[in-house]
Amino acid sequence: MPKTNLTEQKISSYSLPTEASWAIKSRKSALNWLETTGLPNRRDEYWKNTDPSYFNTIKKPERNKIDYVENSIFENIDRINIVFEDGYFNASKSDELLLKGIEIDTISVANQKDNHWSANYFGVLEKSSQVPVERTLASLNTAFAVEGLAIRITDKIDKPISITYLHTNDTSDVLIHHVIKIEKNASVTILESGGVASRSNCLMEVFVCENAEFDHVRVQGRSHEKIAVTHLFANLLKDSSMKSFTLTVNGKSIRNEYVVDINGENSKAHLGGAAVGDRGFSQDDTIFVSHNNPNCESRQVFKKVLRNGAKGVFQGKILVKDGAQKTDGYQISQGLMLDDDSSFLAKPELEIYADDVICSHGSTCGEIDNAALFYLTSRGIPMAEAQDMLVLAFLNDAIEEISDESIRTIIGSRLKDWMVKRHKS
Amino acid sequence: MSNTDTYEREGVDQDTVEAVRTVGQKYKYGFSTDIEMEYAPKGVNADIVKLISKKNDEPSWMTDWRLSALKRWEKLVEPNWAMVNYPEIDFQDIHYYAKPKSMEKKPKSLAEVDPKLLETYEKLGIPLKEQIILAGVEVGVDGTQEQRKVAVDAVFDSVSVGTTFKTELKAAGVIFCSISEAIREYPDLVKKYLGSVVPQSDNYYATLNAAVFTDGSFVYVPPGVRCPMELSTYFRINAENTGQFERTLIIADKGSYVSYLEGCTAPQRDTNQLHAAVVELVIEEDAEIKYSTVQNWYPGDENGKGGIYNFVTKRADCRGDRAKVMWTQVETGSAVTWKYPSCILRGNESQGEFYSIAITNNHQQADTGTKMVHLGQNTKSRIVSKGISAGFAQNTYRGLVSMHPKAKKSRNFTQCDSLLIGDKCGAHTIPYIECKNNSSRIEHEATTSKVDDDQLFYCHQRGIGEEEAVALIVNGFCKDVLQALPMEFAMEAQALVAISLEGSVG
Numbered sequence: 038m039p040k041t042n043l044t045e046q047k048i049s050s051y052s053l054p055t056e057a058s059w060a061i062k063s064r065k066s067a068l069n070w071l072e073t074t075g076l077p078n079r080r081d082e083y084w085k086n087t088d089p090s091y092f093n094t095i096k097k098p099e100r101n102k103i104d105y106v107e108n109s110i111f112e113n114i115d116r117i118n119i120v121f122e123d124g125y126f127n128a129s130k131s132d133e134l135l136l137k138g139i140e141i142d143t144i145s146v147a148n149q150k151d152n153h154w155s156a157n158y159f160g161v162l163e164k165s166s167q168v169p170v171e172r173t174l175a176s177l178n179t180a181f182a183v184e185g186l187a188i189r190i191t192d193k194i195d196k197p198i199s200i201t202y203l204h205t206n207d208t209s210d211v212l213i214h215h216v217i218k219i220e221k222n223a224s225v226t227i228l229e230s231g232g233v234a235s236r237s238n239c240l241m242e243v244f245v246c247e248n249a250e251f252d253h254v255r256v257q258g259r260s261h262e263k264i265a266v267t268h269l270f271a272n273l274l275k276d277s278s279m280k281s282f283t284l285t286v287n288g289k290s291i292r293n294e295y296v297v298d299i300n301g302e303n304s305k306a307h308l309g310g311a312a313v314g315d316r317g318f319s320q321d322d323t324i325f326v327s328h329n330n331p332n333c334e335s336r337q338v339f340k341k342v343l344r345n346g347a348k349g350v351f352q353g354k355i356l357v358k359d360g361a362q363k364t365d366g367y368q369i370s371q372g373l374m375l376d377d378d379s380s381f382l383a384k385p386e387l388e389i390y391a392d393d394v395i396c397s398h399g400s401t402c403g404e405i406d407n408a409a410l411f412y413l414t415s416r417g418i419p420m421a422e423a424q425d426m427l428v429l430a431f432l433n434d435a436i437e438e439i440s441d442e443s444i445r446t447i448i449g450s451r452l453k454d455w456m457v458k459r460h461k462s
Numbered sequence: 463m464s465n466t467d468t469y470e471r472e473g474v475d476q477d478t479v480e481a482v483r484t485v486g487q488k489y490k491y492g493f494s495t496d497i498e499m500e501y502a503p504k505g506v507n508a509d510i511v512k513l514i515s516k517k518n519d520e521p522s523w524m525t526d527w528r529l530s531a532l533k534r535w536e537k538l539v540e541p542n543w544a545m546v547n548y549p550e551i552d553f554q555d556i557h558y559y560a561k562p563k564s565m566e567k568k569p570k571s572l573a574e575v576d577p578k579l580l581e582t583y584e585k586l587g588i589p590l591k592e593q594i595i596l597a598g599v600e601v602g603v604d605g606t607q608e609q610r611k612v613a614v615d616a617v618f619d620s621v622s623v624g625t626t627f628k629t630e631l632k633a634a635g636v637i638f639c640s641i642s643e644a645i646r647e648y649p650d651l652v653k654k655y656l657g658s659v660v661p662q663s664d665n666y667y668a669t670l671n672a673a674v675f676t677d678g679s680f681v682y683v684p685p686g687v688r689c690p691m692e693l694s695t696y697f698r699i700n701a702e703n704t705g706q707f708e709r710t711l712i713i714a715d716k717g718s719y720v721s722y723l724e725g726c727t728a729p730q731r732d733t734n735q736l737h738a739a740v741v742e743l744v745i746e747e748d749a750e751i752k753y754s755t756v757q758n759w760y761p762g763d764e765n766g767k768g769g770i771y772n773f774v775t776k777r778a779d780c781r782g783d784r785a786k787v788m789w790t791q792v793e794t795g796s797a798v799t800w801k802y803p804s805c806i807l808r809g810n811e812s813q814g815e816f817y818s819i820a821i822t823n824n825h826q827q828a829d830t831g832t833k834m835v836h837l838g839q840n841t842k843s844r845i846v847s848k849g850i851s852a853g854f855a856q857n858t859y860r861g862l863v864s865m866h867p868k869a870k871k872s873r874n875f876t877q878c879d880s881l882l883i884g885d886k887c888g889a890h891t892i893p894y895i896e897c898k899n900n901s902s903r904i905e906h907e908a909t910t911s912k913v914d915d916d917q918l919f920y921c922h923q924r925g926i927g928e929e930e931a932v933a934l935i936v937n938g939f940c941k942d943v944l945q946a947l948p949m950e951f952a953m954e955a956q957a958l959v960a961i962s963l964e965g966s967v968g
Contacts, residue, residue: 082543359885374900377867383895385906392882392912400895403903 043093044075044173050095051181060148063160067179070164074171083170086350086382087321091236091264091290092174097208098235098264109201109230110256110447116199116228123204124184124211124234130203138192138223144214147187155187155216162242162270166296170325175268175294178240182214185240189218190225190249197252197441202231204258209234215241217251219277224250226441232258233265240268245277247301253281254444256451261316263288268296273333275301282439284448285312285320286455292321299326299333307336309438311448313428313455315345322370324353328361337368340435342428343379344459354386357394364394372402373431375424425456502559504703508532511673514559518642518676521649531662531672538666544829545858545890546798548734548771556705556736558674627691634690636720637682641709644680651682655713659742659779659806667738667773667800671707675740678708683718683749692948694723697739699759699770705736712742714749716782721752723951726759726795734762734797738773747782747809752790754951758958759795766825766854769797776803780812783838787813790946792955793820793828794962802860804833807841807869814843817946819955821962822855822887831861831878831893836869836902845876848940852883852963858890865902872902880910881939883932883963933960 048071053064077089109118119141120130126143134141140154147153160179166172188198200215211234219225223246233239245251257265265288271279285291297306312320326335341349351370372381381402389396405427413423432452439445502513511532515525540551631638637648645652662672679695699706714720726737737759743751753776762769772795778787789803805814816832834843843863851857859878880889891908913935921931937944937959944952 362885372897374897377870377900379900380896380898382897383893383906385891385893385895385908387880387891387908387910388888389880389882389890389910390888392885392887394882395909395911397907397909398891399908400893400906401904402895402897404900 043078044071046095047076047093047177048072053180054145054148054183056148057151057153057156059151059156060159064180066164067160067176070167071173071176071180074173076173076177077171083323083352086348086352087290087292087319089174092238092266092292098210099262100207109199110451111197111199111228111230111444114197114199114228114443114447116197118199118201119186120201120203121184121213121233123206123209124213124237126184127203138190138194139198140189140191142187144185144187144216145183153187154189154218158216158218158242158244159187160242162244162272162296162298163240163268165298166270166325172268172294172296174238174266175240175270178212178214178238178268182212182238182240184211185214185216187216188227189220190223191220192223194223194225197226197228199228199230202229202233202258204232204234204260207235210236211238213237213239215239217241218244219246219249219251221246222248224252226252226254228444229253229255232260232263235262236264238266241270243269243271243279245271245273245279247274248276249274250277251279252440253279254439254441254448255281255283256448257283257285257288257291259286261287261289261318264290266292266294268294271295271297271306273297273299273301273304273306276303277301278305280307280438280440282309282435284451285310285314286451287314287316287318288320289317290319292323295322295324295326297326297335299328299330299335302330302332304330305334307438308338309336309435310339311432311435311452312340312349313342313432313452314347315343315459316347318343318347319350320348321350322353325356326354326366327356327358328364328366329358331360331362331364333361334365335367336438337370338435338438339370340373340432341371341381342373342375342432343381344375346378348379349381351383351385351400353384353398354388355396355398357389357391357396359390361391362393364391364396366394366396368398369434370400371431373428374402374404375428421460425453428456429453500561501557501704504557505554506532506556506558506670506674510558514674514676517559517561518645520642520645523649523653524645527657527662528673531669532674534663535666535669535673538669540666544800544860545856546800546827546829548798548827551736551771553670555703557703558705558707559676560704630690635684635687636689637680638693639680641675641678641680641711644711648680648682651713652680652711655711655742655744657742659744659777660740660775665775668740668775671709671738671740671775675707675709678710678739679712680710681712681720681722683714683720685716685718687718689718689720692721692723694725697724697726699735699737703733703735705738708739710739710741712751712753713744714746714751716746717748719750721948722754723948724753724755726757732768734769734771736771736773737796739775741774741776741803743778743787745778745780745782745785745787745812748784749782750786750788751778752788752948753778753803754947755791755793756951756955756958757791757793757795757799761795761826762797762824764824766797769826770795772796772799772801774801776801777806778804778814779806780809780814783809783811785809785812788815788817788946789832790817790943791819792943792947792951792958793818793830794958796828797826799828799830801830802832804835805843806835806837807843807872808837810838811840812838813841815946816843816845816847817943818847819850819940819943819959820847820857820859821850821959822852822857823962824853824855826855828856829858829860831859833862834864834874835862836865836872836874839868839870839872841869841872843874845874845878846942847878848943849878849880849889850883850936850939850963851880851887851889854886856888856890858892859908860892862894862896863904863906864894864896865898865904867898870899870901874902874904876904876906878908879939880908881936882910882912929963932963936960936963
């Protein structure tokens, strides 16, 4: 199907909501971009390894065999819980949102107000991230997403804010758009968990102001049929820091895009991801970190364990602009293949215009080290257990990017769980 | 600091000092020779293609082959994915055929060649005449010393002007001649292999080359023969507003070995000139080809005016088991380079190696790298790429390592390092890694840094000047690749490294 035709069909399946003039302006601008550029297709270099048709199609997603409607993986953590059910905010299941230092509105409410703080932020990072690579699935989200949260943090928040996505309708197709602003000297941890929907397009715009901290841990659901595309756009000012970790277990096609713009000195951005999957699993991490100022640091640590015909894709880019001296940029992407049918496709990229920098990337892939396996089995550890140990050790570098120890434990147990199921299947 | 000081100092590698001393010479191949030329009218169309074919006395199958390529080319669009910027090329404003007039009648021996031509080669320092056997004595494996000979084929603008050591090669059974001669003399071999590695429709420039290539070298090494000497081609663009389109085809039959060197230069001109070559290597079972290039086309002046656009397609096909290919390149010239020497590792246990130094200075742009396509089992590849960027230059490594599902137990190691000299230049790395089976291993690492202050300080402390010190450090940075070059080339390359970086510091 020609690109424009498909785009037109997709657009006509949605309608623009009636909102305050600033919101309409943002949405129209995104829509305009989407109309002129069109949805991605397989011929786009940027979509070389992942088939965008899963996300583009107007067909209802296939019926999902959802194993269960699970509770949040972060259930046992002391947190502020906000629940979305099939893409819609569910107030009755959510905690009280009136707390000191936090301002939360759903965007369906915020976008109606003429004077909402998010007026200057909604769709802004999505728009600025359209060059040099078009991200029209994000434009689609800005144009039509009616749900999501506008979160403003003005203080240091101890309790993490947890967003739980429940999934009950097995053919749901949702768009969610979050706008988060962390004011000067403030800090927050945002946890996301759950399957969202059969097909989902989630977007998060994060503004990290001076000396602010943003911590983000995301656990995507476990369904094998899940189709998800996510965008995380972050803008970092002076002395700020962000950390984001994503765990992906199973799914049909998952694409996680990250665009981080470092716009102040002495800032840090750490991105990490662990993905495990089998049976037609296709997972793609596409990252763009732009160093626009001197003395900043960025890390990208992404690990994938693949089995039974799974595909892991990594496209990561570090851009160091002219003048961003003393940049420390590091990127590692690794694939571990447990059998012969899987594939790992990586494109780690560096684009550097400043000379006094330390930038490096590494990418490896292969099978479990037989020598290590032999060592463990020779000490009486059963084969399956030895394999699990080595797989967990492999993923550990990425998991260590999470600062909170209790969350690290939770993530670790989810991975162990996956491995136990693997032995049964 | 005077040169005598340089000589008196001990402990500094004499070669490096020598190399640095030549720094003042700028682009020493920038002269042009005033030779009467015969041109085809500007532009490319079926008539021009027929004319080129006729000038080369080609059989009709070759003319048809060219015409079908032209037909395809007319439908293609110029690629724009490379990280290079240049004004649009008017492909109809180029002479596709230029030939020194004195070559109208093919010279019977080198003595009949226009002395001006020989003069040009003299200036280039090419040992075209038989008596010049390149200096440098190699110690053989058994410890005996033998004199090293190099057979040379020289291509001047569009035509090959002379090939040396023909008889000696013939005795060994090696065919080394210009491709136009091969088309006439060995049509079966040419028919069998031409376009089998780089197909006509491969890419925009390769297709254009297939239509309008004027000359180039042809090598056939029969089964079990170890080519007795190194083969070498010198390419020279002399005439203004011409494009050079040469085609090289090298076939190493079962169990044979050949080492091939390629050098290129061009005069200093204000306008940009186009060079679009195709190199095809066929490596059969147990055979090995070593292909080394020192590319030193005119890079343009300090303001980025003039220079060669170098759009080259090079590919090696390891068809048989245990076939081996090694690409070594030193890229110092050209205003714009677009070049990816590739290896198709089809045979089981075949090996591909790629060693590259790409140096860009002033306004030069290079987008270069390699492709390693692993198809056979137990195949191995190794990539070592060193990019050096100075002035306002942009240097990109772009590569592909692909392990196909059947390429079990294959291995790749890639290392690409970039060095930045100055804060106005750029260094970029764009590797593609595709692994489709689990028993293969791929490792890729890349680093980007500047010339280390500590190292510079150390050199200064010992009284070594800024430029000298940088040349010294850069030569050290490139060592892995320089070591892979044949000896004669290694010396030249080392000197080139210093010359190319002239004016980039201080």
